[in-house]
Structures are given as C-alpha cells and as structure tokens.
Amino acid sequence: MARCCACAGPDDDRARTQLAAITGAPARPDAAPAALIDGEPGHASGPFTLDGLTAVGEVTLHNRSELLAALAAAGAAAPAGCPDGELLLRCWARLGAAGVRAAEGMFVLIVVDGADLVLIRDQVGARTVFYARAGGCWAASTSLRSLRHWPALGTGLNLAAVRSFLTFAYLPGEETLLSGVLEALPGRILRLAADGTSTQESYWEPSDAVARADGLPAGELGPGVYASRLRTLLEDATRSRLPQGEKVAVLLSGGVDSSLVTALAAELHTHPVHTYSISFGDELPNELGYSGLVAEHCGTRHRILTVSGDQVAARLADTVALLDSPVGDPLTVPNLMLAEAVAGDGLRVSLNGEGGDPVFGGPKNLPMLVHELHRDDPSPGARAEAYLRSYRKCYQDLPALLTPEALRALADEPHPERFVAPYLRPGAMQSLLNQLLHCNLRTKGAHHILTKVERLTASQGVQGRSPLFDRRVIDHAFATPPRWKLNGTVEKWVLKEAVRDLLPDTVTDRPKSGMRVPVQKWLRGPLHELSGDLLLGGRSRQRGLLRPDTIRTWMRGEGALLPRQGGKLWLVLTLELWLRAYDL
C-alpha cells in the first residue's frame, strides 16, 4: 500500500536531496534516486535496478508469459518470478517502445536514466503519474499530494485547470490543479531531460486505419465476423484479468456492459464470482431488477449495497481527498463503499464494465452527429466548442459562476477546447463517430473513469480491472466499421451481438438508462448544510473563485432552464472539498 516517486537532476546529490524533501525521509548519500511513499494507498513497488537504470512504479501486468517469451527470444531472458515492475523495466530496457507496447496491463513506471527521468504510462491510462521541475531537478510521483508539498516547487492553484474542471467535471489532459505539475499521458513514453526539455514518444494510439491488422480475414466482412472476433477478444481480456486461484468480484449495475463482464467472468473463472450492486433506497428508481436477473442468470453470489444520503454526506470529503484530481461524479462515495465491501469480503480483484460507452459508441454521440447537420462554421474549433457544450456541465455557466477577477485572470489562459479539438478532426480516425469515441477514450476514459476506479479501489487494497478497456479490444473496436457500433439508433450494437448468447435479451436489448443518482435529494437533505457552509463560507469567499449569488440561485433550484442545478452544485462542491484537501 504505497505510492512512489523519483527525482533526477544534473547531479545525484541534488536529486537525492529533492527526493528526500518530497518523501520526508532523511537524505542519504547512498540512497536510490527513487523511493516508495508509505502511507498513501497504491500498488507501488521497487526500486528496481538494471544496467544503471533505477525504476519504481505501479505495475500490474496481464500477459507476463508473453513478455517473458519476448525477452527470451531477444536473448535477454528475465527471471520467471521477477516482479511486474522489474519485468516492465526489462521490456523497456531491452526492447524499447516495442517492449512497452507488448505489455498488457495497468502500469506506470518511473525510470531514472542518468540525469533523465523517463515516465511510461499504460496504453489506456489505468494508472497515472505526475511530474514537475524545480530546483534544477525533475520529480515524478504517482502521488500528486507528494508534489504539492515539494518545497522547491512552491506550487499553487492552477486557475486554467479550475475552468477545465468546471467544463468537464474532471481534468481531461496533462493539466492538474497544481501550477507547474503535469500528468503524463497514456500510451506515451515521456523523457524529461536534465536540461529541462522533454520529449514524448507515442507507443500506442488507436486508429481506424489499422482495420485489418487484428486477426480479421481480408475482403468485405459482414457484421457477424466482427462480433465473433470481438467475442474472442472479450474472453481473452476477461480471462487475463481474473485472479489466479482466488474469488473475483464484479461490480454489476445491471447495464449491458457490467452484465457481459459478469457473464464472461462466470463462464471463465474457476472460482466463485461475487457481484455487487448499489441501491439508493427502495423509493428511488433503480436497476436492481436487471442486476438481480443477471446475477441469477450467471449464478453469482450477489450482494446489494444500500447507500444513503447521510453516508454520502459523511464520507464525501474523505472520498474526494483520495483523488489526485477531482471528479465531479456523484458516484465516487458509492464506488468507494463498493470497494470497501469487496475488500471486506476478502476479495482482492474486482472487474467492472467501464469502457463500453467510450469504446463501442454509447450515448451522447448522437447529439454531436446532429450538431454536424447544423454546423455553419466549418472550423474545427466550432465542433470542439459544441463538444464542450454537449457535456452539460458548467461550461456555459462560467461567465455567471466565476468572479470577474477570476474571469479576467483566465482571459489569456489556454482554452479547454485544446483538450478535445485534436481528436475531433480527421487524423487517427476518419469517421466522425470514431473521432468522437477516440476523444472520449482519451479524455474521459483516461482521466476520469480509469483514474477514479484506480484510486478508489486502491484505497481499499483492491485492484479494479476493466476488460472493456483492454488495448486489443479497443483496437478491434476501432477496426470495426462505425455503423456496426451505432447501428441505426442501437448503441454498442456489435458489443451486444458479441455476447447475445450469454445474457437474457431483456438485458442485452434494454435502452441505456444510466445510474440514477439522487443528487438533488442529497443536496436538499443531508448535504444541504454542508454545501452551504462550504460554498458560501469565508474560506470559499476568500479564495474568490465563485460568485456566491450564482451558488445561492442554484441552491434555490433556479438559474437553469433544465433541472441540472444539483449536478452543477455537485461539481463546485467537489472542487471546494478537493481544494481544501490539498490546502489550496
């Protein structure tokens, strides 16, 4: 249960001094330039050394045998029992980017290479790492909090990131809320050089130009071929994520994505499968009928966790503090409680159905397709701006939500459009639907869904694994013609066809409803006083970011055409809690 960090600089002593300042450990002349940070929940291991390289990381590999074979074939055999972190280091040191590309799993690896730091993040972003430069050194850490307290850095609030958070409900790129601290991007190998420069190599990026490179026959293919191949990949992705010789948990919402993962786990695992669902009370609409049906169908040991508004109110602050970057998602506390339940039942791995929407074309793509019919401005920026509006968070409220001082300070800051615009034009993806999916994968997938799962499960010593975010499944999804993903108005069509025999039709063919979270009810009830105190209190006012009159208007349930005031308040409440947790 630790995170990790490393420092590199022009001389070893200076790097060791800075590392000691970050970790709080005494600086020793013989200390490694990389270290674990105890007391922060994570899966860090190391340091590992190899040929003058020192590495720490949070590495879980799903294809060890393939990697060991690749190393052996290259004449650089690794010890069969070496830790995953060391194995990944060997892959990179011996095979370069190709070795990293071959690795399937959840990982970040920080490598001290002389006076340089090298950061390696997994293909989709299941784990993450942050970095900054101060005192003539680079530092990288899987804990943002450790960099917050790096004396040499003297970081503060990054106002541009506040705007991004209010726009997206998470931070969609390398930006963090700490000035001078950046997040490494997924699928990249980032080298931070001693002279202060950095270079980045993309070792994996999905593309729809690689359509036939994925075990598919040549020629015009019918949808059944894509569905069949996808089924094989889904089975492989699930199988490789099942814990050896242990029970496994599956978080089962009752939607098609988590249901298919449940069905695959039940079919493939040789040990019991436990499923977990959430209820917010019998009086609220829920999906328990569907999740119960799937649990019964798959023969799992099913458990329903009831989450009350009082529990959410009591635990929200601690939950937000677990996140390196805030996530304005009202399911954070319920997700944490699920992870606690899983850990309490003695399970160490939980699977989930995250990824189905960004990879296979879930809801929210149709509005952007419709927008394209009405786009009178052909510039890519116009599409990107519409994409931000379609998020339905606080983007359009910013003029009324931020104080005039904050708006003035933001005038020259880069616009949040920059995070989505590169994906929303022909490049790696030719079709508009694939551009939208690619954007969703690289923003929400990597910076919201996966990092949230990782931090909340890691806090309980559980590994949250997402088979639908498997790299090979993603490659296949983008190789599949877009019309087989959004078939007419049926979302994720090929995914549903791939598992049709595994699930009842009532589950496979049900329309997407999403988890209904009673945010408004919580904000009017157990969270009312807390949100008022936090958002209208002296500390928030002193910070001078948000206009109290707008907050009050939303708290009265006014100020918006559609009843989304609860979601907006949740966003700013999360931000306020996070800023307090990070002493900003």
Add this chain to the structure above:
Amino acid sequence: MSPRPPMDRTRLGRTLIGLALIDRALARAAARAGEPGGIRFTERQLYYELCRVLRPLHAGPRRIPYTLAPPVTYSRFREALARTGGLPGLLPAPAPAAPVRTTESDLYDYGFPRLLVCQDRAVARMLIANDLHLEAACPVFAAEELPLDPRLLAALDRAGDAVIHVLHDASPAGLACYRRIRDAHATPTRSMGLVPRHAGTLHLTAGRAPKPFRVPLPEHLTAGLRPAERAWLASGRFTEVAAVNPARLLHAVIRTVRGTTGTRTPVRHHLRGLREAGFMTWPTP
C-alpha cells in the same frame, strides 16, 4: 410643404413618459425572455414578452381560456428596440438557410430517431441557438428548408420508429404547413401545435388579420379542432409560436421530441387524430 406644428408641452411630456415606460418595459422584457440561464431569443419573441410586461394578464387562471390583444404595435416596439442599441440575448435576424457544411462521410450512416420542422425560420434558429438539437439529439429545420436531404430521410428511416415533429402557428397557414409536411413524408409526422386551445390556455397574445386578408379555412385542415377553435380561426385570429415565452417553448419542445416515437400502440392509435392537432403537447408548467 408646410412646417409641422409644434407639439404642445403636455403632449410632448406624455410622449416622453410613454417612451420612457416602453423603454423600461423593453429592458424588463429582454431580461424575462432570457431567463433562466441566458436563453437567446428572437425579435418577435421579445415583442411578445414586451406585450406580457405591458399587459400582464397572461397569468390568469388556465381553466378560463382567452387570448390577449397586443398592447403595443410592432412598429412602436421596433422603434424602442432601435433606441436600445442592442440587447443581450437577442438573436440577429436569421440568415438564409445554408447547406450542411460537413465533410464527414459517415454522418448519414446512422439513424436519427426524430426531427423537428418549424414553420418559422427564426424559431428554428432560436431553438438551435439554445442547443435544443444537442439537448434532444434532434435535427431542427425550417419549413422553407424542405425538402429534406434524401440521406437524412434515409437516416430517419433507418431508426425504425422515427418521428417528424412540426411546430407551427395557430393559424390557417400553420395548419396548412403541418398538413403539407405530413403529406410529403412517409415518416410518421406529429403536430406539436400551436392550435387555438393552446393559445387560449396559455393566454397568449393573438393577432387578427383584417377582413380583406383573412384566408378561407379549408375543412380538411381543421380536423381535430373544436368548433370554438374553428370559429376563432375563421374570425381572422392567429397566434404565433413566437408568442410563447422562450423558456416555456424550449421546455415544451424538449419534452415533446424526447418523449415520442412513432411506434403505434393501440392507445396511441386512438389518440392519433388528437395528436395531429397538437393534443397533449402543450400547456403544462
């Protein structure tokens, strides 16, 4: 040309007071039209909001249907508008329809489950300016932009149960607009209104065409209307969609287009005739 006689002081004073009143009322109308959350509105929507500010009888009980005569002429409103030099939220006059500029090859490969046609081009632009198309995943076109692109029609067809909604005025021209669109498309077509009963229940401002300009009301357009509604229309009265408060209009349109598909259940079948006259799509808070 003889010089204009000087205005007496009392008349001048009254005129100035009148101007000040209408200017203040216009500012208030613009604020109301933009609530909540900065809604963007058309010039005619602003005019009707001004009518409500000047004569706030629209707030009367719903169970007593009535419409209201405009308390101010459109020309006086435009003079007042010109004095403001521009108001926040007011949309410019709609530009002529432009062809779709997308270069995306796959745009029409999927299914569109709904589409909205507005009789009034300015209303169509207003709905788009307020992101109704994003909110409801619904393409919005003006009637004058028809016929629809065949690829779009194919995408509607591909959805299986798509619906074309028509938003039209409570007027002979509005009813004819709906009928024309319905007859031109194989896709199920629904009238969203307005019809006279909506205008009465919402206490909207109604105009009245002078006798020489009244259009005869063909029988086939008024199926589903009550006798009183037919008589109302026959007397030359009409109400524009723009007369509905912008927020109420957006609410009603979003709710209607998101809530209906073309799937015909027995109950739906029975309601068909009523729905074609705009039944159930309007006045609710």
